[in-house]
Amino acid sequence: MTARDLVLATVRRSLGVAGTEAPRRAAVAARLADHPTGVVPARGRLAPAARIDLFARMVEGAAGTVECIAEPSAIPQAVAAFLRRHNLALAVRHGDDPRLAALPWERGPLEVRRGASDGNDLAAVSHAFAAVAETGTVVLVSGADNPTTLNFLPDVHIVVVDAADVAGDFESVMARLRERFGPGALPRTVNMITGPSRSADIEQTLILGAHGPRKLHVILAGSH
Amino acid sequence: MGETMAERKTRHVGLFVTCLVDLFRPSVGFAAVKLLEDAGCTVEVPRQSCCGQPAFNSGDRATSREIAAQVIDAFAPFDFVVAPSGSCAGMLKIHYPELFRGDPNWQPRADRFAAKTHELLSFLFHVCGVRAVAARLAATATYHDSCSGLRELGLRSEPRALLGTVAGLKLAEMHDANVCCGFGGTFCVKYPDISNAIVAKKAANIAATGASLLLAGDLGCLMNMAGKLQRDGSAIAARHVAEVLAGMTDEPAIGAPHAPSGPAP
Amino acid sequence: MTEGTSQTAAAAAPLGIAKAATHSASTQCFKGNAKAALGDRDLQNALKFVEVNFIARRQEVADRLPEFEALRDAARDIKDHTLAYLDLYLEAYERRMTEQGGNVHYAVTAEDARNIILDICRKLGARAVTKGKSMVAEEIGLNDFLDANGIAAVETDLGEYIIQLRHEMPSHIIAPAVHLTKAQIEGDFRRAHSDLPRERNLEEPTSLLAEARSVLREKFLAADVGITGANFLVAETGSSVIVTNEGNGDLTATLPRAHIVLASIEKVVPTLEDLAQLLRVLARSATGQEMSVYTTLTTGPRRAGDLDGPAEYHVVLLDNGRSAMLGGEFRDMLRCIRCGACMNHCPVYHAVGGHAYGWVYPGPMGAVLTPALIGIDQARDLPNASTFCGRCEEVCPVRIPLPKMMRSWREREFERHLSPAAARWGLAFWAFFAKRARLYRLATAVAARLMALAARGRGRFRHLPLASGWTRHRDFAAPQGATFQSQWQARRGAARGNADPPGEQGARP
Numbered sequence: 001m002t003a004r005d006l007v008l009a010t011v012r013r014s015l016g017v018a019g020t021e022a023p024r025r026a027a028v029a030a031r032l033a034d035h036p037t038g039v040v041p042a043r044g045r046l047a048p049a050a051r052i053d054l055f056a057r058m059v060e061g062a063a064g065t066v067e068c069i070a071e072p073s074a075i076p077q078a079v080a081a082f083l084r085r086h087n088l089a090l091a092v093r094h095g096d097d098p099r100l101a102a103l104p105w106e107r108g109p110l111e112v113r114r115g116a117s118d119g120n121d122l123a124a125v126s127h128a129f130a131a132v133a134e135t136g137t138v139v140l141v142s143g144a145d146n147p148t149t150l151n152f153l154p155d156v157h158i159v160v161v162d163a164a165d166v167a168g169d170f171e172s173v174m175a176r177l178r179e180r181f182g183p184g185a186l187p188r189t190v191n192m193i194t195g196p197s198r199s200a201d202i203e204q205t206l207i208l209g210a211h212g213p214r215k216l217h218v219i220l221a222g223s224h
Numbered sequence: 225m226g227e228t229m230a231e232r233k234t235r236h237v238g239l240f241v242t243c244l245v246d247l248f249r250p251s252v253g254f255a256a257v258k259l260l261e262d263a264g265c266t267v268e269v270p271r272q273s274c275c276g277q278p279a280f281n282s283g284d285r286a287t288s289r290e291i292a293a294q295v296i297d298a299f300a301p302f303d304f305v306v307a308p309s310g311s312c313a314g315m316l317k318i319h320y321p322e323l324f325r326g327d328p329n330w331q332p333r334a335d336r337f338a339a340k341t342h343e344l345l346s347f348l349f350h351v352c353g354v355r356a357v358a359a360r361l362a363a364t365a366t367y368h369d370s371c372s373g374l375r376e377l378g379l380r381s382e383p384r385a386l387l388g389t390v391a392g393l394k395l396a397e398m399h400d401a402n403v404c405c406g407f408g409g410t411f412c413v414k415y416p417d418i419s420n421a422i423v424a425k426k427a428a429n430i431a432a433t434g435a436s437l438l439l440a441g442d443l444g445c446l447m448n449m450a451g452k453l454q455r456d457g458s459a460i461a462a463r464h465v466a467e468v469l470a471g472m473t474d475e476p477a478i479g480a481p482h483a484p485s486g487p488a489p
Numbered sequence: 490m491t492e493g494t495s496q497t498a499a500a501a502a503p504l505g506i507a508k509a510a511t512h513s514a515s516t517q518c519f520k521g522n523a524k525a526a527l528g529d530r531d532l533q534n535a536l537k538f539v540e541v542n543f544i545a546r547r548q549e550v551a552d553r554l555p556e557f558e559a560l561r562d563a564a565r566d567i568k569d570h571t572l573a574y575l576d577l578y579l580e581a582y583e584r585r586m587t588e589q590g591g592n593v594h595y596a597v598t599a600e601d602a603r604n605i606i607l608d609i610c611r612k613l614g615a616r617a618v619t620k621g622k623s624m625v626a627e628e629i630g631l632n633d634f635l636d637a638n639g640i641a642a643v644e645t646d647l648g649e650y651i652i653q654l655r656h657e658m659p660s661h662i663i664a665p666a667v668h669l670t671k672a673q674i675e676g677d678f679r680r681a682h683s684d685l686p687r688e689r690n691l692e693e694p695t696s697l698l699a700e701a702r703s704v705l706r707e708k709f710l711a712a713d714v715g716i717t718g719a720n721f722l723v724a725e726t727g728s729s730v731i732v733t734n735e736g737n738g739d740l741t742a743t744l745p746r747a748h749i750v751l752a753s754i755e756k757v758v759p760t761l762e763d764l765a766q767l768l769r770v771l772a773r774s775a776t777g778q779e780m781s782v783y784t785t786l787t788t789g790p791r792r793a794g795d796l797d798g799p800a801e802y803h804v805v806l807l808d809n810g811r812s813a814m815l816g817g818e819f820r821d822m823l824r825c826i827r828c829g830a831c832m833n834h835c836p837v838y839h840a841v842g843g844h845a846y847g848w849v850y851p852g853p854m855g856a857v858l859t860p861a862l863i864g865i866d867q868a869r870d871l872p873n874a875s876t877f878c879g880r881c882e883e884v885c886p887v888r889i890p891l892p893k894m895m896r897s898w899r900e901r902e903f904e905r906h907l908s909p910a911a912a913r914w915g916l917a918f919w920a921f922f923a924k925r926a927r928l929y930r931l932a933t934a935v936a937a938r939l940m941a942l943a944a945r946g947r948g949r950f951r952h953l954p955l956a957s958g959w960t961r962h963r964d965f966a967a968p969q970g971a972t973f974q975s976q977w978q979a980r981r982g983a984a985r986g987n988a989d990p991p992g993e994q995g996a997r998p
Contacts, residue, residue: 003595007754011576015817019576028577028759031570032725035760038563041556041769058779087697095796114539116796119710135780147796148743152736171770174761184585186726188798189743197736197782201648201664202694203671204538210647211702211709211785212736241973243923247933248966250973269977273929279920281877282912283899287920294926352508358978400801404836408876415520415874416958421527422876423963451963454949479949479966 027155032184037171044134044168051133052223055166062195062209064216068163068223072099075135076108079158082217083110083123083182088156093117094125097145100160116147117154124150128161129180130173131218135194138218139173144187151191159193163223229455235265235352240295240316240341242309243274244443245464249478252443255470256308256344262470263352270298271352275307275315281409283324292320293330298336304351305341308466309442311409313343318376344466345441349382359471360391366435367395367465368426368449369402370428370442383441383465390468396433407448424453431458438462443478445454450478514863516847519870526841532681536842539667543833546777547884555608557773564770565887567763568824572815579759586727589789589801599629600658602807606631606716606749609803613747615713621731621738622646622663623718624827625751625807628862629850631716642716643708645737647701654681660843660851663775663829668842671697691969705737715741715799720826721753721767722804725760728788729804732771732781739785747801748787755811755823767826770886774828810862818897822857824887831881831891837874846871853881856895865901869908872898934975941970 001009041085046054056066069078085091091111091200094100108173119126126146128138138146138159142148167173170192197212208214237260241253257267265324276291295316299305307313317338348354367387373379380402387395406412406422426449430438438453438460440446451463461477476482515522520866551557571578596602610618618635620626620642632653635642644653648666650657654677659665666674678700691697693744709758717738719729729750731738742748758764772778778923791798814823832838832852843851847870850858856871865872872895881891902908922929944950944967953960971979 003597003601004593004596007595007806007812008576008579010808010812011579011754011815014812014814015573015576016816017576018799024574024577028574028581031759032581035725035762037762038567038766039556039559039769041554043554062778062780062782119706137780137784142795142798143792144794144796148739149797152739152743170765171762174765177761184726185589186728186786186788188787188789188791189739190728190788191739192780192784192786193782194568194778194780194784195782197734199647199698199735200776201651201666202674202697203535203647203669204542204664204667205694207695207698209702209739210735211645211705211740243611243933246973247937247969250969250971250976253973253977269974269981271926271974273923273926276923279916279923281899282908282916283901284916284920285900287916287924290924291920294924298926304932315604345621352606371876371878371880375883404876404878404880406836406876408878410912411874411876413956413958415523415837416961418523418837418840419876419958420873420962422836426504447966448963451949451959451965454964455951455962475969476948479964481948 008146022222040169040171041134044132046133046168048163048166052163052166054221055131055133055136056220057123058133059195059218060136062136063198064136064195064218066218066220068220070222072221073104075103075160075221076105076110077220079125080108080110083156084157086156086215089122091121092123092125092158093109093121093154095144095146097127097152099127100125119153121150121154122157123156124154125158126150128165129157130176131161132168132170132173132192133166135168137166137192137194140191140193142187148189148191151193152212154213155209156215156217157196157219159202160219160221162221166220229418235304236302237265237267238273238299238304239267240275240299240305240307241269242312242329242443244308244447247307248447249464251465251472251475252308255464255466255472256306258470258472259344259348260306263348263354265304265352267331268302272298275312277311277315278410280315280323281449282478288325292334293325295399296320296330296333303340304347304445305337306344306347307341308344308464310370310377310379311442313341313346314372314376316341327445330341342376343379343441345382345386346377346379346451348387348448355388355469356389357386357469359469360480361468361471361473362392363437364394364396364433364435365437365439365468366398366430366451366478368398368405368430368435368445370440370445371404373441374402379441383439386469387439387465393468396435398429398433400429405449406446407444409444412448415459419448423448427452427456427458430460436460439468440463446478448458454479491786515847516859516863516866516868516871519845519847522845523841523874526845531673532668532842535668535670536594536839537692539661540839543777543829547833548773549780550773554773557770560766560769561886563766563889564822564826567758567766568887571758572755572820572823575754575757575815578759579754582724582727582757584721584727585724586789586804589727591727591789592802594803594805596805596807596809599807599809602629602751602805602809603631603634605805607635607638607640607753609747609749610635610714613713613801615747617708617712618716619645619708619712619741619745620649621715621717621733621741622649622665623716623751624659625657625718625753626716627704628809629807645704645705645709645719645741646733646735647698647737650701650705650828651677654678658844658849661829661832662827668844681922683895696806709737709740710745712741712745714747714749715743715745716749716751717742719750719756719804720771721764722752722757723761723764723786724757726786727790728786731765732768732784733758734776734782736783739783742785742787743798746800747803748790748799750787750802750804751807751811752804753807753811771826774830774884774886775935801880803975814861819857819861819894821889822854822894824889825854825858826887827888830884830886834880834884836878836880838874849962853891853895854889857891857898860898865898865905866907869902872896924948930972930974934972937968937970937972940968943967
């Protein structure tokens with residue numbers, strides 16, 4: 001008997017089932033296929049403009065910063081301005097995300113490098129898959145477009161979110177993940193990020209910048 | 225049967241006096257009787273010992289069931305069972321049905337018994353409709369929420385509402401009024417040092433209110449808190465809330481000497 | 490605890506495995522531990538913060554969400570549903586995660602899990618391992634075992650890193666170093682980071698954190714294998730989920746060549762929607778945040794075209810007694826999502842802290858889970874050291890009836906005669922009278938008079954021989970003199986109310 005057999009057999013014995021019962025299998029199959037929605041807070045159920053307001057407020061409440069850029073072409077300048085404001089080197093790394101690649105980086109003073117982080121980047125720019133207004137969370141997926149290491153190794157993480165991608169609640173984003181990756185499938189990593197890294201492990205003093213980025217800056221693109 | 229009694233406005237109450245009140249402070253029992261009679265109830269006290277909680281919380285289910293059966297039997301003739309203790313009322317109301325779950329003979333009896341059992345202040349307020357008392361006491365008091373009364377029975381606003389009608393009485397809320405005092409029945413004798421740490425915090429919170437009088441609805445909690453206050457040399461007196469509501473505060477406070485020079489605080 | 494060997498695990502365990510001295514449980518020393526804790530001034534100061542901060546923050550964030558109570562019900566129901574079908578959800582999870590390129594390993598016992606993980610590390614030629622915070626890893630004593638077998642495993646969560654330096658167990662499941670002062674941590678860093686300049690300033694928490702960040706950054710980048718726990722496993726997608734604030738868990742999972750997840754079997758939830766329900770109550774109940782900074786779903790190894798991520802992804806599914814719990818009165822304990830709210834609200838935990846409980850899981854959840862995992866005979870004090878105040882159950886996001894389960898352990902203990910003889914005798918003596926109301930009334934009437942006399946009008950005792958535990962710290966009020974029942978009999982006479990109640994003389998159960 002393998003360990004697997006033993007564990008499942010003990011589980012079944014404890015539950016008083018054989019495991020082959022059709023109604024049980026049907027119940028589980030149904031829940032997995034139908035993925036019923038539970039309690040969704042009313043908080044995120046807002047019209048788009050109000051939703052974006054809520055999202056921005058929640059990001060700030062989690063010690064992140066937000067700015068709205070109506071024209072995507074202005075994003076590289078906004079990134080440069082942000083770095084300057086914080087006395088940081090004018091250099092960023094980003095992945096192969098076409099939305100970022102299409103931006104006029106060459107017009108600005110920024111030194112731009114592509115790819116995953118090697119641990120020496122001070123600032124990175126990612127494009128979010130979506131965002132969740134109810135908690136001020138940005139959702140990023142792994143891949144060459146937005147390598148996961150950019151979310152964690154640099155000191156500063158700048159996340160571009162399309163205003164149209166700001167959902168009210170988590171369930172909406174989960175539905176979109178299903179649409180994009182297929183039912184039951186996900187990329188290697190889905191990061192749901194709310195504010196910069198922090199720890200309160202020393203005398204319960206809250207400090208930002210534990211192991212991940214010290215700053216999280218959200219650029220809401222296509223909004224006012 | 226209950227509804228008919230309510231219509232006739234005479235409620236026949238069996239008083240579950242509680243073992244601590246019975247042994248240590250009968251004046252609480254007499255205060256309860258007065259409050260119940262003033263509210264139009266007739267009160268009788270069948271022979272009784274204990275609700276069985278010490279056995280129950282020590283894991284002795286057999287003894288608990290035996291005692292519970294006796295209590296249910298003894299109180300069978302009454303429309304209502306009333307106890308001046310959240311912890312005993314919780315035992316009777318919440319845990320007796322648990323003890324007999326699945327027993328075809330006793331479960332229905334336990335359920336009926338539980339349905340007619342009430343903590344004293346809850347009974348006065350919700351069943352008898354008492355909203356004010358005629359007592360007067362010039363003092364500043366603070367009220368401790370005993371855990372069972374609060375969390376098992378939802379008792380919180382009723383004591384405060386009724387105390388608010390005692391002429392001359394000011395209520396000062398303590399910090400963490402709803403936090404355990406560290407009594408916990410057998411806990412305080414099994415883990416006395418931890419119990420002491422918990423009651424020390426409670427005593428500090430009581431003293432910080434500036435009140436001269438500590439009130440609660442459970443004698444176990446009161447003896448624990450009073451004992452700590454006295455050992456600390458505090459002059460704060462402790463009484464059961466029923467005594468104040470019944471205007472029966474001539475007896476010495478809990479743990480106080482028996483020959484007071486004047487009216488007790 | 491599940492006995493029995495597992496052929497696969499045994500076959501996988503290579504020869505020459507050094508047995509580790511795992512953190513031995515000191516659950517037998519609760520009273521001694523508690524006494525030491527009560528006298529530890531640094532600990533008592535630290536515990537004050539626990540009491541004030543965690544409770545207020547949870548209340549604030551709960552007040553801000555009108556649906557919070559409904560979400561607690563939903564979370565409880567999701568866990569109950571999953572447990573009722575756990576075998577099928579484990580199979581579904583396994584199928585999905587294997588399809589996505591992951592490797593599943595079932596472990597019946599702690600030893601099996603340790604051996605599986607060591608085997609994976611050895612196959613990879615791993616020397617350096619980074620670890621995210623995992624209570625299950627503490628449960629199986631993983632670090633010491635790897636260390637004894639020549640593999641250095643570094644804790645990367647700041648609190649866990651600090652206690653690893655001190656060779657201590659965590660004292661809280663969310664904030665493992667909550668019992669330490671800043672000064673103690675500075676002392677540990679100076680000792681451990683001896684190559685750094687001695688005159689550096691480490692007075693402020695910010696400087697301590699900065700130092701940990703740079704020391705651990707090197708470890709993250711050098712690690713061959715990263716080991717994390719899992720807050721949840723999602724059957725629908727075959728994903729493991731970690732909920733953190735520091736980013737260390739994600740660096741542990743992303744940078745090395747291989748990522749190993751160690752998760753106990755009850756972590757499974759069916760769907761992403763179910764995950765959302767549980768996430769909404771987890772951070773709120775734990776730290777008073779609406780969401781933790783990093784909530785990460787990990788599914789399989791890196792994909793073709795990915796620029797980062799581990800080439801291998803392994804999930805070790807640990808039983809270690811949980812499957813047995815499913816069939817009994819402690820099943821509801823498997824709903825636990827390890828938020829720590831119960832211990833944050835517990836007056837006993839506030840008094841003695843987490844180490845007093847002697848093992849990985851402290852507070853109310855520890856009092857119920859520890860006996861289930863290591864046996865009630867090893868941990869009898871834990872479910873006994875409770876006043877049953879009920880605050881734990883009041884705040885548990887999945888509504889586990891913790892006091893009731895502690896009482897169930899006391900019942901087991903009573904049945905097996907494990908309680909101290911003095912307690913049994915005391916209870917038996919009391920029960921003899923309590924079961925005989927007439928005799929009880931007589932005996933108490935006598936006792937009341939005797940005690941009142943002994944108090945000589947002072948109204949209280951400063952010392953009471955049979956209650957020395959009480960009178961060590963408190964005065965003990967004397968009886969007023971005559972019991973209520975004897976006074977009632979005297980006042981009302983035999984005519985009213987003190988005769989045997991007529992009517993039902995129901996059969997004793």
